[in-house]
Amino acid sequence: MAITTEMVKKLREATSTGVLDCRNALEQAGGDFDKAVDFLREKGLAQAVKRATRVASEGVVELYSHGNGRVGVMLEVNCETDFVSRSEAFRKLAHELALQIAASAPICIREKDLPAEALEHEAEIASAKAREEGKPEVIIPKIVEGYLEKYKNEVVLLRQIYIRDESIIIQDLVNQTVVSLGENVVIRRFVRWELGEESD
DSSP states (O other), X not given: OOOOHHHHHHHHHHHOOOHHXXXXXXXXXTTOHHHHHHHHHHHHHHHHHHHTTSOOOEEEEEEEEETTTTEEEEEEEEESOHHHHTSHHHHHHHHHHHHHHHHHOOSBSSGGGSOHHHHHHHHHHHHXXXXXXXXXXXXXXHHHHHHHHXXXXXXXXXXXXXXXXXXXXXXXXXXXXXXXXXXXXXEEEEEEEETTOOOO
């Protein structure tokens, strides 16, 4: 199928990708617009992985107060350049992440930051519950594994479902921003306070 300038233009407007990349994606997809978009997204995510090794020392500290001051979030998000740190897209990501933290109360950013004792505790609860319900011993490890995956999805920020779009997780949101900005983006740290809770 011949790839027309109009097709390339339409794909370019939809994805903010270069002309040659759009033409190549359309050729790979045999002119199918949706397949070309998927092709570019896959390629973009590959670029996001490459960018993840680059140093991110600029950025913003986002402050967010929710529910008439009942919940407060302080969040540091980094990028590579001062120029990008001032961009609307980067600031919007920082704000959306602070909203997510306020609403979903994660306990860490990445799975590797989850305390081992927290996972052990959750595994014990799942195991005891399965036995209480009379589940066969042979399937209990599988039940515990499924329970722990669900737990990680709830408490690890990058694994949480995005509150504004349930079709993606926070890692996808960050990857999309990396692709659109062309820079590595790192969620460095956060603190979430809720009125009346005990401090550690």
